[in-house]
Amino acid sequence: MVSIFFTELFKTVGAIHDEIEIICINDGSTDQTLQKLIAQKNAAPKHLSIRIIDFSRNFGKEAALTAGVEHARGDAVIPIDTDLQDPPELINALIAKWKEGYEVVLAKRCDRTSDTWLKRKTAKWFYRLHNSISHPPIPEDVGDFRLLSRAAVDALKKLPERERFMKGLFTWVGFKTAKIEYVRLSRKAGDTKFPWLKLWNFALDGITSFSTVPLRIWSYLGFFISLFSFAYGSAIIVRTLVQGVDIPGYASLIVIILFLGGLQLVGIGVLGEYLGRIYMETKNRPIYIIRQEL
Structure with a gap:
């Protein structure tokens, strides 16, 4: 060549x-x-x-x-x-x-x-x-x-x-x-x-090098999930006061836990990308x- x-x-x-x-x-x-x-x-x-x-x-x-x-x-x-x-x-x-x-x-x-x-x-x-x-x-x-x-x-x-x-x-x-x-x-x-794996990592480097939007997204996402949880909790309290205690659903509880757990892991992964870049920069290697x- x-x-x-x-x-x-x-x-x-x-x-x-x-x-x-x-x-x-x-x-x-x-x-x-x-x-x-x-x-x-x-x-x-x-x-x-x-x-x-x-x-x-x-x-x-x-x-x-x-x-x-x-x-x-x-x-x-x-x-x-x-x-x-x-x-x-x-x-x-x-x-x-x-x-x-x-x-x-x-x-x-x-x-x-x-x-x-x-x-x-x-x-x-x-x-x-x-x-x-x-x-x-x-x-x-x-x-x-x-x-x-x-x-x-x-x-x-x-x-x-x-x-x-x-x-x-x-x-x-x-x-x-x-x-x-x-x-x-x-x-x-x-x-x-x-x-393909190197290209994927290259794309991540490009995004995390010139944007903090991925970090900001999780702030907004956490706010909306908290707002939804508050509204849903209020609805459950009202329904319990009016209709009495309902039998909790195991399946829906597991789905919610897995969904929120997955979101947390993704958010930690995004934080890790930025922390990793900071860590490599602080070493000050050539x-x-x-x-x-x-």
């Missing part, structure tokens, strides 16, 4: 007359990725500067993306994956928009037929839910593939959080933004490293550790 990606990338950046720096993040790979990156560095054209950042272990996509942004030295920075679903030839269009005066240029996926039906639907539901309860809303169908000006990169480097949701952080810093639409391609090689730079 590495050689295929660099072949396509060199076709694009070879025609760019500006000075180009390519930063490769090796996120704790266990195959021959590092050796292949070194081979590409040695074989690269002389006008291209390739730097390799080798992590001490796998720290995840958000950490790798953070490292690339923090170590980039150019006036404009373009994060891109090596699976070629985001076409390198679009880099020229991103740079052209940036030269028009835009500080951030987004690559918006106008056609995602290469993804499965379920993935397209769940992504759409996530964007709708996230943007309805979070601020600022993140652009729909926009991934990490984009152009960031030096001003935007410097602003991102000031954000100290360890538990990072980069899509949200990219949007949060703002700046003058333009969009370019493109067709998302099929993966050229390899398999996705994001199974986002990643670099084993070597080549």
Whole structure:
């Protein structure tokens, strides 16, 4: 996959007359990725500067993306994956928009037929839910593939959080933004490293990073349940005074207990999500550790 990606990338950046720096993040790979990156560095054209950042272990996509942004030295920075679903030839269009005066240029996926039906639907539901309860809303169908000006990169480097949701952080810093639409391609090689469980956790990270609405919901829900319980209890007292003592129903009692118990467990789970984020932030550990730079 590495050689295929660099072949396509060199076709694009070879025609760019500006000075180009390519930063490769090796996120704790266990195959021959590092050796292949070194081979590409040695074989690269002389006008291209390739730097390799080798992590001490796998720290995840958000950490790798953070490292690339923090170590980039150019006036404009373009994060891109090596699976070629985001076409390198679009880099020229991103740079052209940036030269028009835009500080951030987004690559918006106008056609995602290469993804499965379920993935397209769940992504759409996530964007709708996230943007309805979070601020600022993140652009729909926009991934990490984009152009960031030096001003935007410097602003991102000031954000100290360890538990990072980069899509949200990219949007949060703002700046003058333009969009370019493109067709998302099929993966050229390899398999996705994001199974459904990781995608679910990724969505939870996105919501809890930029919204406290899930916490607020339980305050309102508790109020309405208390109000309903008060009204229902008052009705039982009135009926008992008028009609006498009724035989209590075991089944309805069990249903109510299980329902309220389930609500309490869900509420504790939501609290746990936010407490877990606070716990990880208070450790103040580095986002990643670099084993070597080549």
